[in-house]
Amino acid sequence: MIVFDGVEKRFGDHVVLKELSFSVAPGEHVTLIGPSGSGKTTILRLLMTLEKVDAGTISVGGRYLSHIERGGTLVPADEKHSREVRKKIGMVFQQFNLFPNMTVRGNLIEAPTRVLGLSKDEANVRAQDLLDLVGLGEKIDAHPTQLSGGQQQRVAIARALAMRPDVLLLDEVTSALDPELVAGVLKLLRDIGESTDITILCVTHEMGFARDFSDRVMMFDGGRVIEDAPPGKLFTDPDHQRTRDFLQAVLNH
Amino acid sequence: MENLGTFLSVLSEGLPETLTATIGGIALTIVLSLVAGLALLSPSKTVRVISRIYVEGLRGTSEVVQLFWIFFVLPVLVGFQIVPIWAGVLVLGLNHGAYGAEIVRGAVQSVPRAQYEGAIALGLSPAQRMRRVILPQAVVEMLPPFNNLFIQLLKSTAILSFVSVNEITRQAQQVLVPRFNPQAFEIFMLLLVIYLVLSLIITAVMRFLERVAAARVGRRPSAEARRQAAGAGVA
Amino acid sequence: MNVWDWNFAAEILPALLNGLRVTVIATVLGSVIAFALGLVLAVLGRGPRPVRIVVRGLVEFIRSTPLLVQIYFLYFVLPGFGIVLGALTIGVLALGVHYATYTSEVYRAGIEAVPRGQWEAATALSLPRGRVWTGVVLPQAIPRVLPALGNYVISMFKETPLLIGIGVLDIVGQARQVGGENFRYVEAYTLAGLLFLLLSYPAALAVRRLERRRAVR
Numbered sequence: 098m099i100v101f102d103g104v105e106k107r108f109g110d111h112v113v114l115k116e117l118s119f120s121v122a123p124g125e126h127v128t129l130i131g132p133s134g135s136g137k138t139t140i141l142r143l144l145m146t147l148e149k150v151d152a153g154t155i156s157v158g159g160r161y162l163s164h165i166e167r168g169g170t171l172v173p174a175d176e177k178h179s180r181e182v183r184k185k186i187g188m189v190f191q192q193f194n195l196f197p198n199m200t201v202r203g204n205l206i207e208a209p210t211r212v213l214g215l216s217k218d219e220a221n222v223r224a225q226d227l228l229d230l231v232g233l234g235e236k237i238d239a240h241p242t243q244l245s246g247g248q249q250q251r252v253a254i255a256r257a258l259a260m261r262p263d264v265l266l267l268d269e270v271t272s273a274l275d276p277e278l279v280a281g282v283l284k285l286l287r288d289i290g291e292s293t294d295i296t297i298l299c300v301t302h303e304m305g306f307a308r309d310f311s312d313r314v315m316m317f318d319g320g321r322v323i324e325d326a327p328p329g330k331l332f333t334d335p336d337h338q339r340t341r342d343f344l345q346a347v348l349n350h
Numbered sequence: 351m352e353n354l355g356t357f358l359s360v361l362s363e364g365l366p367e368t369l370t371a372t373i374g375g376i377a378l379t380i381v382l383s384l385v386a387g388l389a390l391l392s393p394s395k396t397v398r399v400i401s402r403i404y405v406e407g408l409r410g411t412s413e414v415v416q417l418f419w420i421f422f423v424l425p426v427l428v429g430f431q432i433v434p435i436w437a438g439v440l441v442l443g444l445n446h447g448a449y450g451a452e453i454v455r456g457a458v459q460s461v462p463r464a465q466y467e468g469a470i471a472l473g474l475s476p477a478q479r480m481r482r483v484i485l486p487q488a489v490v491e492m493l494p495p496f497n498n499l500f501i502q503l504l505k506s507t508a509i510l511s512f513v514s515v516n517e518i519t520r521q522a523q524q525v526l527v528p529r530f531n532p533q534a535f536e537i538f539m540l541l542l543v544i545y546l547v548l549s550l551i552i553t554a555v556m557r558f559l560e561r562v563a564a565a566r567v568g569r570r571p572s573a574e575a576r577r578q579a580a581g582a583g584v585a
Numbered sequence: 586m587n588v589w590d591w592n593f594a595a596e597i598l599p600a601l602l603n604g605l606r607v608t609v610i611a612t613v614l615g616s617v618i619a620f621a622l623g624l625v626l627a628v629l630g631r632g633p634r635p636v637r638i639v640v641r642g643l644v645e646f647i648r649s650t651p652l653l654v655q656i657y658f659l660y661f662v663l664p665g666f667g668i669v670l671g672a673l674t675i676g677v678l679a680l681g682v683h684y685a686t687y688t689s690e691v692y693r694a695g696i697e698a699v700p701r702g703q704w705e706a707a708t709a710l711s712l713p714r715g716r717v718w719t720g721v722v723l724p725q726a727i728p729r730v731l732p733a734l735g736n737y738v739i740s741m742f743k744e745t746p747l748l749i750g751i752g753v754l755d756i757v758g759q760a761r762q763v764g765g766e767n768f769r770y771v772e773a774y775t776l777a778g779l780l781f782l783l784l785s786y787p788a789a790l791a792v793r794r795l796e797r798r799r800a801v802r
Binding site: 145186194208242 | 469
């Protein structure tokens with residue numbers, strides 16, 4: 098579903114990702130862990146085309162993300178191509194990024210009506226269903242600022258799902274939440290993971306969640322994947338000393 | 351004081367021209383501010399440079415010069431004379447639009463980057479992002495500086511008296527002062543008070559719009575909304 | 586007849602430069618009044634309640650009404666009180682007073698930006714009131730507001746042509762005169778515009794640089 102091939106990303110002189118290659122199968126749930134600054138979030142941002150690769154290619158569902166093939170060679174794609182591929186990808190952000198100038202309903206129907214071309218009625222039905230799913234059915238006409246952080250994040254998840262994405266990117270979605278609100282959001286994500294076949298790529302510091310949610314866990318350090326294994330293996334018997342140190346540090350904190 | 355009625359009626363004969371210039375000027379200012387302000391943020395360098403030349407050129411020269419230029423020079427270049435009041439609206443709009451462009455640019459840039467990213471992640475096109483997500487939030491930031499700009503514009507309408515537009519300042523200076531010279535104090539105080547009232551009206555309208563816009567982005571929730579927000583914390 | 590006549594342009598340039606001299610004099614003297622009076626208004630604006638209300642009301646009134654009308658007001662009203670001044674003097678006064686209402690707001694913001702702790706420390710040292718202002722508050726407030734004051738000088742420069750309303754021969758007054766004598770306005774007003782741009786644009790760039798330097802610090 099997702100293929101990274103020799104991807105490199107620099108910010109100025111700082112190399113964030115080096116020669117990165119990996120792939121994710123359809124329906125797979127992959128969690129990226131590692132110390133901050135190791136490039137995990139950059140991977141999600143590259144997939145959402147919020148950043149551009151400096152070298153290498155990324156493809157999603159068999160199509161290049163920011164390149165198109167022309168006469169046998171790859172050339173950078175335009176905004177229109179990126180937007181086309183992006184329709185298949187949803188993202189939930191650490192800071193929710195709900196639009197404050199719209200109600201919850203507005204946030205949920207905006208893209209389905211304007212990007213997917215759904216009618217208002219269809220989009221409204223979809224919005225109501227999704228809000229029921231995330232347990233906020235009665236908040237459809239509330240304003241984002243009237244909601245708690247946990248509720249805002251659940252609306253943001255519903256907003257991403259409203260686009261019926263093939264791939265869902267979760268970028269530290271519980272990091273900005275008060276501790277007592279984290280469990281509810283994680284439970285919701287587990288339910289979504291079980292009840293859909295969406296491919297999910299997730300960056301998180303919640304190791305318990307990573308453990309029972311993922312099919313695979315990738316440990317990042319210094320812009321490289323240093324270990325890639327099922328959670329059962331990685332959390333109990335990692336191959337790398339760096340992985341052991343990292344897990345020790347986060348589990349004991 | 352016995353002539354106050356006369357003063358008021360002579361001055362009010364100039365009100366239609368003052369109001370036309372103010373409202374027309376404000377309308378043109380809004381349009382030019384948005385167009386030039388967004389052009390300043392365009393990905394195309396050519397568009398940015400053109401807009402920058404407009405903004406700096408109009409801000410760098412005097413409004414009176416611009417008025418005389420459009421009134422006396424433009425007809426020589428294009429071959430016809432513009433009706434004075436519309437020349438006035440044109441100058442007021444062009445001049446204040448250049449200042450407004452910077453307001454629009456600043457307000458758009460003040461919208462957090464995360465909002466762009468949220469809109470990109472939903473697959474909205476650049477135009478949709480701007481129109482549906484960024485501008486509605488930027489408007490809240492624009493309104494207070496636009497209030498000041500519109501009051502400046504109202505004050506600038508007085509210069510139209512230089513090109514024989516019979517607005518209220520010209521009524522005072524050309525009609526009243528020659529007839530009632532000893533009462534110049536009363537005449538001009540009355541004139542100043544009229545401008546003050548007009549500027550208070552502009553401020554009142556803009557304050558109202560600020561409240562509406564702020565409520566739309568949930569900045570200053572109503573009592574009901576605040577109560578709901580307080581209850582939401584437990585969920 | 587050509588639209589643009591270089592010879593005519595060269596011929597009228599000295600008159601325009603003469604006008605520019607008047608414009609610059611009016612701007613400089615007007616700025617001196619605006620800087621000084623604005624500071625007085627700002628300090629009075631923090632005075633006892635009745636003073637504060639009167640000062641703020643006056644500032645609001647002057648700011649909300651056209652400078653041109655204020656120029657006419659002084660020009661036509663002062664003689665009635667036995668005060669007879671030249672047109673340029675009236676113009677300088679009007680510019681200075683009008684812009685003092687703007688600079689007073691600038692000073693006010695600068696004064697409010699001085700941390701409360703500075704006032705408290707000065708009080709704790711039992712400094713006399715006057716010394717608190719001149720020794721502690723203003724030396725911190727004024728450098729901060731210099732770019733904003735600079736911007737108002739540039740604005741004032743561009744508004745001096747309003748003085749043609751009372752017959753002052755600034756750049757625009759000269760342009761109008763030489764243009765009218767020859768029935769050729771293209772060169773006169775275009776040159777007048779260019780002269781403004783030539784002075785105010787570099788000045789605006791300089792103020793922006795000053796702003797950035799302050800922002801970095």
